[in-house]
Amino acid sequence: MESKRDLEPAAGGVVGPEEGTADWDDPRGATPSSSSSRVLPPRTARPSDALRTAPVVLVFVESLYSQLGQDIVAILESGRFRYRIEIAPGKGDMPTLTDKDRGRFTLVIYENILKYVNLDAWNRDLLDKYCVEYGVGIVGFFKANENSLLSAQLKGFPLFLHSNLGLRDCSVNPKSPLLLITKAREVERGPLPGEDWTVFQSNHSTYEPVLLARTRLPDLSPSGAGTGLGGPLHASVIQDLGLHDGIQRVLFGNNLNFWLHKLVFVDAVAFLTGKRLSLALDRYLLVDIDDIFVGKEGTRMKVSDVKVTVLLTQPPHTWPCPVYTCLKSQFPWGLCHPGTDEEDVGDDLLLSYSKEFWWFPHMWSHMQPHLFHNQSVLAEQMLLNRRFAQEHGIPTNMGYAVAPHHSGVYPIHVQLYDAWKKVWGIRVTSTEEYPHLKPARFRRGFYHSGISVLPRQTCGLFTHTIFYNEYPGGPKELDKLINGGELFLTVLLNPISIFMTHLSNYGNDRLGLYTFKNLVKFLQTWTNLRLQTLAPIQLAQRYFQIFPEERDPIWQDPCEDKRHKDIWSKEKTCDRFPKLLIIGPQKTGTTALYLFLGMHPDLTSNYPSKETFEEIQFFNGHNYHRGIDWYMEYFPLPSNTSSDFYFEKSANYFDSEVAARRAAALLPKAKVITILINPADRAYSWYQHQRAHDDAVALKYTFHDVITAGRDAPVKLRVLQNRCLVPGWYATHLERWLSHYHPSQILVLDGQMLRTEPAAVMDKIQKFLGLTNTLNYHKILAFDPKKGFWCQLLDGGKTKCLGKSKGRRYPDMDVDSRSFLREHYRDHNTELSKLLYKMSQPLPSWLREELLHSR
Numbered sequence: 001m002e003s004k005r006d007l008e009p010a011a012g013g014v015v016g017p018e019e020g021t022a023d024w025d026d027p028r029g030a031t032p033s034s035s036s037s038r039v040l041p042p043r044t045a046r047p048s049d050a051l052r053t054a055p056v057v058l059v060f061v062e063s064l065y066s067q068l069g070q071d072i073v074a075i076l077e078s079g080r081f082r083y084r085i086e087i088a089p090g091k092g093d094m095p096t097l098t099d100k101d102r103g104r105f106t107l108v109i110y111e112n113i114l115k116y117v118n119l120d121a122w123n124r125d126l127l128d129k130y131c132v133e134y135g136v137g138i139v140g141f142f143k144a145n146e147n148s149l150l151s152a153q154l155k156g157f158p159l160f161l162h163s164n165l166g167l168r169d170c171s172v173n174p175k176s177p178l179l180l181i182t183k184a185r186e187v188e189r190g191p192l193p194g195e196d197w198t199v200f201q202s203n204h205s206t207y208e209p210v211l212l213a214r215t216r217l218p219d220l221s222p223s224g225a226g227t228g229l230g231g232p233l234h235a236s237v238i239q240d241l242g243l244h245d246g247i248q249r250v251l252f253g254n255n256l257n258f259w260l261h262k263l264v265f266v267d268a269v270a271f272l273t274g275k276r277l278s279l280a281l282d283r284y285l286l287v288d289i290d291d292i293f294v295g296k297e298g299t300r301m302k303v304s305d306v307k308v309t310v311l312l313t314q315p316p317h318t319w320p321c322p323v324y325t326c327l328k329s330q331f332p333w334g335l336c337h338p339g340t341d342e343e344d345v346g347d348d349l350l351l352s353y354s355k356e357f358w359w360f361p362h363m364w365s366h367m368q369p370h371l372f373h374n375q376s377v378l379a380e381q382m383l384l385n386r387r388f389a390q391e392h393g394i395p396t397n398m399g400y401a402v403a404p405h406h407s408g409v410y411p412i413h414v415q416l417y418d419a420w421k422k423v424w425g426i427r428v429t430s431t432e433e434y435p436h437l438k439p440a441r442f443r444r445g446f447y448h449s450g451i452s453v454l455p456r457q458t459c460g461l462f463t464h465t466i467f468y469n470e471y472p473g474g475p476k477e478l479d480k481l482i483n484g485g486e487l488f489l490t491v492l493l494n495p496i497s498i499f500m501t502h503l504s505n506y507g508n509d510r511l512g513l514y515t516f517k518n519l520v521k522f523l524q525t526w527t528n529l530r531l532q533t534l535a536p537i538q539l540a541q542r543y544f545q546i547f548p549e550e551r552d553p554i555w556q557d558p559c560e561d562k563r564h565k566d567i568w569s570k571e572k573t574c575d576r577f578p579k580l581l582i583i584g585p586q587k588t589g590t591t592a593l594y595l596f597l598g599m600h601p602d603l604t605s606n607y608p609s610k611e612t613f614e615e616i617q618f619f620n621g622h623n624y625h626r627g628i629d630w631y632m633e634y635f636p637l638p639s640n641t642s643s644d645f646y647f648e649k650s651a652n653y654f655d656s657e658v659a660a661r662r663a664a665a666l667l668p669k670a671k672v673i674t675i676l677i678n679p680a681d682r683a684y685s686w687y688q689h690q691r692a693h694d695d696a697v698a699l700k701y702t703f704h705d706v707i708t709a710g711r712d713a714p715v716k717l718r719v720l721q722n723r724c725l726v727p728g729w730y731a732t733h734l735e736r737w738l739s740h741y742h743p744s745q746i747l748v749l750d751g752q753m754l755r756t757e758p759a760a761v762m763d764k765i766q767k768f769l770g771l772t773n774t775l776n777y778h779k780i781l782a783f784d785p786k787k788g789f790w791c792q793l794l795d796g797g798k799t800k801c802l803g804k805s806k807g808r809r810y811p812d813m814d815v816d817s818r819s820f821l822r823e824h825y826r827d828h829n830t831e832l833s834k835l836l837y838k839m840s841q842p843l844p845s846w847l848r849e850e851l852l853h854s855r
Contacts, residue, residue: 045246054106059085081277089119103136107273108131113154136272137250170192171212172185181529198253200234210268214234217231237253283532284533286536287512288499300504302343359389362403367404369419406432406433407567412555417450421449428452430454431455433563465511466504479518484526495543552625554661555624579646582673584654586652591649603771616634620659655727684817697716738835753844787802
């Protein structure tokens with residue numbers, strides 16, 4: 001709710017925009033009062049500087065659950081733009097805006113512009129100076145309510161607001177400099193949604209209208225829609241060029257419910273960030289048609305339907321997206337006429353035009369691939385389709401396929417990928433299921449086993465949507481979807497859109513043709529988007545040129561999504577995943593802990609690897625691309641009891657930049673254990689480990705040479721230096737894990753205590769894991785004086801210790817190296833102590849000693 005501090009009544013009382021105030025057809029209207037605006041000399045706004053700001057949007061919302069705030073975030077997420085949400089402060093601290101000499105944000109968005117206007121003087125000055133210095137713009141929204149002043153001046157600005165209006169006939173100002181995607185050609189006829197619109201008015205040269213509309217005149221008719229004939233144009237979206245105070249802004253007189261507001265908002269983000277946060281104008285569309293030759297009687301294409309569909313693929317009628325036809329037949333052609341006589345003739349005609357379409361294989365009898373556990377049997381089913389295609393001259397060399405119900409595409413069914421490549425030479429597929437069906441804006445592509453998987457979008461057409469007048473919710477719902485609705489937004493916000501339709505959408509009322517013909521027309525009317533298409537293989541190449549970071553998949557727990565579980569092989573179970581990860585770092589005692597945990601009857605470790613011994617090293621390297629089936633093979637099939645508790649240890653997970661995110665996606669409920677020793681000792685131990693394995697660099701250079709090497713040192717020396725020093729930046733790596741796992745899921749162990757009092761540490765671990773069957777490690781561990789550490793106590797008093805490579809004794813570290821490392825890790829250790837305090841975990845003894853030395 002605004003107050004008098006935010007908006008000040010216009011001089012001469014409350015007036016409406018029809019009464020003596022300026023409009024954008026005639027800028028000679030009333031001059032805004034300057035009594036409450038900051039009188040500043042004309043200024044030129046500094047352009048957005050990509051080198052001086054991070055590509056992050058700062059979004060101030062009223063609450064985390066406000067609808068407009070969610071709509072803003074949804075568009076940013078669709079564009080894959082990074083953002084940070086803050087509850088808009090009326091008073092109080094502004095988030096930190098700079099990091100050293102670099103701005104942390106490239107754009108600021110206020111869900112309620114009055115929260116910006118009403119900032120206390122300190123924070124307002126802080127934010128404005130930041131925006132001027134770094135060329136950062138502001139987007140703001142004003143949503144009127146029943147308490148809004150009907151006419152007022154925005155505090156501190158030469159700008160009038162007139163609120164709670166009904167508007168109609170919206171158009172785009174062709175002179176607006178922010179237009180990129182938006183095309184200023186047509187008028188959106190009719191009333192705009194709602195009666196709570198605000199229009200902006202000013203005669204200051206800094207303001208330029210973006211969207212213009214007329215007010216709805218009172219209407220005495222029963223409909224109450226208002227005629228709105230004639231009258232001046234008023235700005236419902238206005239751009240501040242920054243001539244007033246050096247800050248560029250775009251202000252909206254309502255929320256984002258109106259489709260043109262969404263379109264202009266996308267352009268505003270692009271303009272105010274110097275196109276840094278924008279997508280290219282190219283849009284690639286591909287329309288798949290499923291169920292060719294197998295549709296039910298009464299739903300199929302007749303001769304006239306086929307001719308119209310073929311016509312739209314020919315010049316001059318060619319769509320920017322050729323219809324892409326699916327081959328899926330259950331029977332030899334002689335038995336494949338399941339429709340009426342007219343529909344069967346349509347099938348024959350469609351085959352005669354086979355060269356006019358791109359064709360792709362489905363599955364024989366619509367079988368779901370995840371039900372096939374034998375690749376050879378699955379391949380035999382595919383060969384039935386292949387023979388049918390060959391017998392009827394259907395091209396099958398496009399390298400693209402789609403699986404029924406997305407089965408086997410994601411979650412991955414290895415047999416499908418292998419059979420696809422063997423039978424069809426498939427290189428591209430598409431799915432709606434990665435990473436999840438909803439929300440659709442998060443759908444992504446990935447690359448696996450030589451096949452590119454592209455995201456597929458929904459278009460509102462299904463097998464049962466056949467007749468226009470019977471469309472669910474009425475035909476207006478379909479038109480709304482096309483004309484500025486969800487389908488329009490899908491193309492607007494996605495450079496590449498693949499849609500699935502069905503044979504039934506091209507017979508009867510031909511809703512498939514109606515939908516996409518009108519969608520293309522609407523896009524060409526209102527946008528400057530360049531609509532086009534590419535064959536699937538080229539389309540996949542283009543997709544990963546635009547989004548190269550998506551090539552690497554993120555495997556998720558199939559049991560966390562019911563849809564995924566339904567299309568995952570019943571022979572697989574999530575109970576085979578580990579519940580505990582020992583993440584390292586290396587040379588801290590992780591192998592000893594692995595041995596101690598394996599003594600517990602309720603804990604089961606992974607099978608050993610031929611390459612990496614007791615470590616799987618799945619989440620941090622190339623093994624990850626082998627998929628979760630490969631990972632599960634390292635764990636036993638679960639028993640019928642619920643006490644199975646699998647764990648794995650890979651010590652290089654800790655400092656990996658990708659392991660935490662990958663592990664949390666697949667094992668979101670897992671417990672995580674890390675062991676920390678003095679980072680200086682860890683670095684020295686790694687150096688000695690490399691010497692013991694005859695590493696040429698470690699043998700050539702002293703430890704002090706390695707850790708003090710400069711930037712101009714040989715590459716191999718710098719690599720060894722990094723492996724010695726970087727894992728010891730404990731706070732940095734632990735923060736990464738905490739960004740994906742809750743602190744209650746992570747246990748930080750004192751490596752020094754594990755070495756001297758392992759039984760006490762194991763008691764702590766059993767409590768952390770919630771084990772009901774606790775094991776007394778005091779009775780099964782014994783100190784071995786020859787090895788110098790604790791080992792498993794066997795019958796007869798003998799011990800089972802780790803191998804010769806573990807527990808080596810090294811010469812003491814030289815004083816200079818110790819001094820250098822103490823200084824090197826000083827700040828890291830301080831940050832670690834703060835982090836452990838936040839986690840409510842005790843400081844390791846070695847850390848307390850190091851903090852005393854740093855005072």
